[in-house]
Amino acid sequence: MIIGDPISRVLYVDLSRKRFWVKDRSELFEKYIGGVGAGIHLLMEECPQGIDPLAPQNPIILAVGQLNGFFPIASKTVALFKSPHTGNLGESYAGGRSAIALRMAGYGAMVVKGASDLPLYLVVTEDGVEFRDASVIWGTSSSYTVGRVIREREAGAGVRTIMRIGVAGEKLVTYSCVVTETYRHFGRLGLGAVFGSKKLKAILISGRRSLKPVDYKLYREVYQKIFKALTDSGIMKKYHDIGTAMNILPLNELGGLPIQNLTSTRFEDAEALSGEAFAQNHLGRRVACAHCPVSCIHIAALREPYVHEPYFYKTRMICYDYEPIYALGTMLGIGSREGVLKVIDEVERLGLDAISTGVALAWATEAMQCGLVGEGETGGLKLNWGDYKAYVKAIQMLAFRETPLFNALACGVDYASSVYGGREFALAFGGNEMPGYHTGPSAHLGFLVGARHSHLDAAGYSLDQRLLKSGEEASAGKIVEELFQEETWRQILSSLIVCFFGRGVYSPVTVCRALKVLGYQLTPADLEKLGREILKRKFEFKFREGFSFKKLRIPERIFQTPSPHGKLSREFMEEALKLYEEKVKALLGNL
Amino acid sequence: MSQRGPSRRLEVVDVDLCVGCQCCMFACNRRFGEAGLLKSAIHVRSAGGFERGLIVQVCRACLDPPCARACPVDALKVRKAGGVTLQPAKCIGCGNCVEACTVGAIFWDGEAGKPIICVYCGYCVEFCPYIVIKLEPLREEVS
Ligand code: SF4
Ligand code: SF4
Secondary structure (H helix, E strand, O other): OOOOOHHHEEEEEEOOOOEEEEEEOHHHHHHHOEHHHHHHHHHHHHOOOOOOOOOOOOOEEEEOEOOOOOOOOOOOEEEEEEOOOOOOEEEEEEOOOHHHHHHHOOOOEEEEEOOOOOOEEEEEEOOEEEEEEOOOOOOOOOHHHHHHHHHHHOOOOOOEEEEEOOHHHHOOOOOEOEEEOOOEEEOOOOHHHHHHHOOEEEEEEEOOOEEOOOOHHHHHHHHHHHHHHHHHOHHHHHHHHOOHHHHHHHHHHHOOOOEOOOOEOOOOOOOOOOHHHHHHHHEEEEEOOOOOOOOOEEEEEEEEEOOOOOOOEEEEEEEEOHHHHHHHOHHHOOOOHHHHHHHHHHHHHHOEOHHHHHHHHHHHHHHHHOOOOOHHHHOOOOOOOOOHHHHHHHHHHHHOOOHHHHHHHOOOHHHHHHHHOOHHHOOEEOOEEOOOOOOOHHHHHHHHHOOOOOOOOOOHHHHHHHHHHHOOOOOHHHHHHHHHHHHHHHHHHHHHOOOHHHOOOOOHHHHHHHHHHOOOOOOHHHHHHHHHHHHHHHHHHHHHOOOOHHHOOOOOHHHHOOEOOEOOOHHHHHHHHHHHHHHHHHHHHHO | OOOOHHHEEEEEOOHHHOOOOOHHHHHHHHOOOOEEOOOOOOEEEEOOOHHHOEEEEOOOOOOOOHHHHHOOOOOEEEOOOOOEEEOOOOOOOOOHHHHHOOOOOOEEEOOOOEEEOOOOOOOHHHHOOOOOEEEEEOHHHHO
16 A cells, blocks of 8 residues: 555544544555455444444445546445345445545545434535535435535535435435436445435535555556556447447347336337437437546436427436336336436436336336235325336335335335235345346346345346356356355455446456555455455344345245246255355355 | 647547546646646536536637736746746746636646646547547647
8 A cells, every 4th residue: 555645544424413533544445455345344343233224323434445546447436334225234336426536535435423413414625524504405306406506505616526315315215325426326225314314415525636656657557558448448338339228138138138027028118228229319418437438327318398388398317327227117117218217317306226216116016916005005196017107206205205105115125015915026135126137047146145135246147148158057056156256356346446347457467456556566366365355244244234144035026037047946046045155154254 | 649748739629528537637647647636737527517518627728828917926938829838946826827717727736836737748638538638739830
């Protein structure tokens, strides 16, 4: 680590007493590189065992890593907290300008504790923290407006991040998100509700500084190589041209795209919802996270007439990606692009996680169809596949927790189905709603066993597709091995913190070279060991908070609807689960 | 890039192509072998939220630069064909030039206590993925 690098500074903020202080934590940032590696230690220290995730004692840890600010596509911040959605490890990442802003403000991490009596927002600079009254913007119906107000009022344009919550966070919806730079999110696992429980509307962080590498010459050289690989090679083409929405058509063709609560996997309107069609008809602007040349952020321009004012139009700029199109499009059977965009926009305005919201509404639609819930429970609202207007209304009712059904749904499908039934088609894994991949056993196993129950823990969807291509019949043991390896390696990327879209460029050798610029002498084997250690810490936290492999529920639906690997078998999944549990046990025992 | 330095200036070709990645800013800072944003002479920010597009602020190499006029000690030498060269030894760090620049293209290096002004080296151009910026011959050479 560079001597004197401000990354070792951790900013502690106590919202109850409106105080802050800075501690040097070089030992953490030196050994664990930063990011999730350092963050999980801070979470262990700060989060008392067994607390209610919405209690003031639940800390919010925001951390960046050694490569942030130094190398391109190291653009992410990690948030760690106890999740109000799963009651366990909360771990979520966002880009935008968050990581650069925190690094340039001169901190490696921020720990936010306590709760305020009045709504407030924080302004963080290298000089520390200012506590600002947010009572006027508390309750503002749109997260866009919150951004606008703070942006106008505060300094630092261009070198700041504004993380904020919407109404859903204030109402403690357990999968409400934190929005940053309008279009990026700490999406999953309910960071928004933790903000809300602390009466924390937003955090603005800004800073400008210059960091001195250990080896200047090597720095420019390694930088140049990484930059070239990110921009010249085909590796990034997929994210660059069409964006993540590029995956709609191939996954549909493969039969791995979940439709209408995973009752099928082929969508007749897939063409209309393809990344290509979105680009051709709506793409209005491309944006990038700070220090990322890829610009995967695709923003649609949706022009609409005002109903009561002829010749008045508004143009909404709405960000689309694969996951929202899946969750708020195909899962709800919406085949019109305009319809999908309007639903996405509502989710964005209110500050919800797109995936959980879509899966929750898909469950509710099916529950309504089979009579588990009726109009009495939905306040007269009828939910039918494809009826996007009804879904926009439902999202509002969800965020405001109107009617007992939407109030229950605001805690996720696991909870709602425990009240109303329909467990077999409640698509949650480890309490977290399913991402858009029914590609085979690896995807689902990944959702189950991944430390944050996300498709990004170990990218099982990618393994499924690779196995499909090679035609190999993989054993449960082989899948378990591959997922475990991948999740281990991803702890390193998540500590640096490099965006996973850059994982093809940041190989272990490249990471070692990049770290050398900062004075590290590490080998790929060292990184692997470190990755295992970080994963171990995460599982220690999970077990401390009551996680158990035995309690994992596998929704019957995934065994009913065929995947590209054919019908999945429960026996196979249970065998794999057992093997994974053994692996994790060995990990916990052996380090 | 054929020629760097005094006979060229940086031009913003089309700001609507800009994605706000700030790779240019990081590049400019790297001229000194350092990482970050403090020493960048080019600045990119949103035009009031990303939904509204971006603004690229960089020295336009004015023919009669107000920054030079505002400098009490003539630390900003006017180049014949436009733009200025900072003479750090003369600069007293008053910040008048920052105030004087109409387009806000002079930034402040708090570490050094001096202004940061584009030297038209073109290093940033090599890192802009979308050809938003380019090096242009100065007006004199054009005519
Ligand atoms: S031309 Fe050189 S000095 Fe000017 S903004 Fe670009 S890198 Fe910086
Ligand atoms: S490098 Fe180019 S696209 Fe990126 S911010 Fe600078 S001018 Fe804009």
